[in-house]
Amino acid sequence: MxxxxxxxxxxxxxxxxxxxxxxxxxxxxxxxxxxxxxxxxxxxxxxxxxxxxxxxxxxxxxxxxxxxxxxxxxxxxxxxxxxxxxxxxxxxxxxxxxxxxxxxxxxxxxxxxxxxxxxxxxxxxxxxxxxxxxxxDDGRKPGDQQAWTSEQRHTLTRHVNEEARTAIEAFTTLPADTDAQDRQRARYKALKAARDRALVFVLAYTAVRVGELLRDPNDPRRRGVRWEEISLEDGSMDVYRKKQQWDAASLPDPVISPLRSYRRLMDPPTERWPVFPTFDQRTLATLVQDGLADRGTRPDTIDERREEYARDLLLALDADFRPPSVTTDGARSILQRLSDAAEIDINHQKHDYLAPHGGRRGMGEVLVRAFGYTVAARYLDNSEEMVRERYSHIEAGELGDVATEALEEVDSLVQQ
The missing domain is CATH 1.10.150 (DNA polymerase; domain 1)
Incomplete structure (x- = not known):
């Protein structure tokens, strides 16, 4: 900066x-x-x-x-x-x-x-x-709130997938004689792209609330999901739910590969590391400076140590200075940046980007239409009554189809 x-x-x-x-x-x-x-x-x-x-x-x-x-x-x-x-x-x-x-x-x-x-x-x-x-936002019904459409979800996930693949390939194919700082810069870029991809896929497919996934500065209990709380083998993730208790959330197949690739690249020093650490430079600079000082490192040596790394995040990984998770507001900024980069067509009265809650609502739409309200309620960690209320526009549309079919049948009888 x-x-x-x-x-x-x-x-x-x-x-x-x-x-x-x-x-x-x-x-x-x-x-x-x-x-x-x-x-x-x-x-x-x-x-x-x-x-x-x-x-x-x-x-x-x-x-x-x-x-x-x-x-x-x-x-x-x-x-x-x-x-x-x-x-x-x-x-x-x-x-x-x-x-x-x-x-x-x-x-x-x-x-x-x-x-x-x-x-x-x-x-x-x-x-x-x-x-x-x-x-x-006068008179908005639940169905009018932002929900990622299938096309928007596909466009965003395809974009972050391509960005991550490109960055990871650029890092992993560097020649053996590449300068150490250049190698670190390539790794940092790959880590950031991989983190963004994993975050987008989790928000797009798990229907987990962003406050259950990331850090909320106003609630110390919500410090962000850690690697110890994710089981890629079982396809599950422990999150602190809105109902004030820990519960397991499902990780569907599309999420597993981005998370596994990201974890392999990050290679966190302990399982207690956040899955989605902040990449904020000021926060990380303070983290490593204080961490080195606490270990008895002299101020001039701290500067020398930091100069060995292209980014403080890489020093934090090597020295196991555990950073905080990205915040819920940080996730909104990330999605705003990615929505713009992917040039996604968004027509919504409140958000000009794909907001985190829209991923959850988009999955709710898919589940209600495919499996009904009961299954959707279990996946969304909501009561069936609340899901029926929030997705009432789906039932109204289905009833409209039934009415149309009934009218067509009556008309055909009259014409006979």
């Missing part, structure tokens, strides 16, 4: 950040491709024009104070500005509710990036007062 991320830039013009942000979000060489980049660029341009007073109401003069003559800068931004923009999207442009939500998310994502890069002190766009004018 570059040192300039921590630099405060309150006097920078808003559009000074746009190109760097779009490069980070873009695809291909230079980050100049991808649907997300194109759509985000459009919305950032609209936001900038609105901020200067060019796209607001007749009485709207922009976000700069009336007594100054300059372009808007980051010091002008606060939650009131984003609240006003949310109101502008919701009312002034006559957009549909899901479109308003989607357009605001582009600006909110940029705001979050600006916090990390030092342009802003806080994620103002996500504060409750800022999002209050956005339209509610």
């Amino acid at each position: 570059s040192d300039d991320r921590a630099v405060s830039r309150p006097e920078s013009a808003l559009d000074d950040s746009f190109e760097r942000y779009l490069q980070d979000k873009g695809k291909g060489r230079g980050g100049d491709g991808g649907n997300y980049r194109r759509n985000a660029a459009r919305e950032l341009e609209r936001f900038a024009e609105w901020a200067t007073g060019d796209r607001g109401r007749d009485d709207w003069t922009g976000i700069t104070p009336d007594d100054v003559d300059r372009e808007p800068v980051f010091a002008d931004l606060d939650e009131r500005v984003f609240r006003e923009y949310a109101r502008h999207l919701a009312g002034d442009r006559g957009l549909k509710q899901n479109t308003v939500q989607t357009y605001y998310r582009y600006i909110s994502a940029w705001c979050g990036w600006c916090v990390n890069e030092g342009y802003l002190e806080a994620h103002y766009a996500q504060r409750a007062s800022a999002t209050a004018p956005l339209p509610e």
